[in-house]
Amino acid sequence: LRVAVLVSGSGSNLQVLIDAMQAGALPIEIVGVISNRDDAYAITRANAASIPVAVLSHVASGKRMGIKTFERHASEQLQAWQPDLIVLAGFMRVLSASFINNSPAPMINLHPSLLPAYKGLDTHKRVIQAGEYHHGCSIHVVTAELDAGAVLTQAVLSLDQKDTAENLQKRVQKLEHQLLPWTVLLLAKGVLSLNHGESNSQASTF
Numbered sequence: 001l002r003v004a005v006l007v008s009g010s011g012s013n014l015q016v017l018i019d020a021m022q023a024g025a026l027p028i029e030i031v032g033v034i035s036n037r038d039d040a041y042a043i044t045r046a047n048a049a050s051i052p053v054a055v056l057s058h059v060a061s062g063k064r065m066g067i068k069t070f071e072r073h074a075s076e077q078l079q080a081w082q083p084d085l086i087v088l089a090g091f092m093r094v095l096s097a098s099f100i101n102n103s104p105a106p107m108i109n110l111h112p113s114l115l116p117a118y119k120g121l122d123t124h125k126r127v128i129q130a131g132e133y134h135h136g137c138s139i140h141v142v143t144a145e146l147d148a149g150a151v152l153t154q155a156v157l158s159l160d161q162k163d164t165a166e167n168l169q170k171r172v173q174k175l176e177h178q179l180l181p182w183t184v185l186l187l188a189k190g191v192l193s194l195n196h197g198e199s200n201s202q203a204s205t206f
């Protein structure tokens with residue numbers, strides 16, 4: 001399975017995919033990484049694994065790349081890499097409907113909550129404030145509506161009285177590092193399948 005990964009930050013989720021791939025535990029090839037920030041540590045991780053990286057920074061030295069320009073470059077890059085699957089792993093930019101609908105491959109996103117609860121930002125803080133008993137992370141299909149596409153997999157934890165937003169983030173991230181490679185494995189093995197839009201120009205199913 002040819003996989004492209006979109007990142008904005010530390011890239012610890014990218015790293016678990018790289019490690020699993022290199023260990024022969026995941027039948028994938030990471031064909032490229034796109035970062036929308038030039039200071040993302042994920043870039044260093046991709047470079048260390050000799051994975052092609054496109055840095056399409058929208059906060060580059062004072063000059064902001066608009067979303068349209070970003071998406072045009074990202075589209076060209078993805079067309080060139082020909083991925084079967086696009087993984088948004090800590091990618092913090094909202095993509096337009098047209099980019100998503102014209103994507104050359106299905107896109108999945110990792111979100112730090114038990115969707116459909118707690119879409120959007122600051123999920124850990126909001127979960128604590130609401131006094132929830134459970135929290136976790138979800139991997140869902142990316143659709144034009146934010147964090148609203150079909151949920152594929154979830155991992156759950158029980159909240160502890162002592163949990164703070166900071167340590168919850170760490171606890172959830174540990175789950176993410178398990179959930180992401182498992183989900184990609186299920187997709188690669190065809191246990192989970194994604195129907196990539198009939199309306200897309202290059203329809204593909206795997």
Ligand code: GRF
Nearest residue numbers: 009010011012013090111112
């Ligand atoms: C993850 O915790 C994800 O849920 C959130 O951003 C974080 C990305 O972490 N949206 P990393 O860049 O994979 O280390």
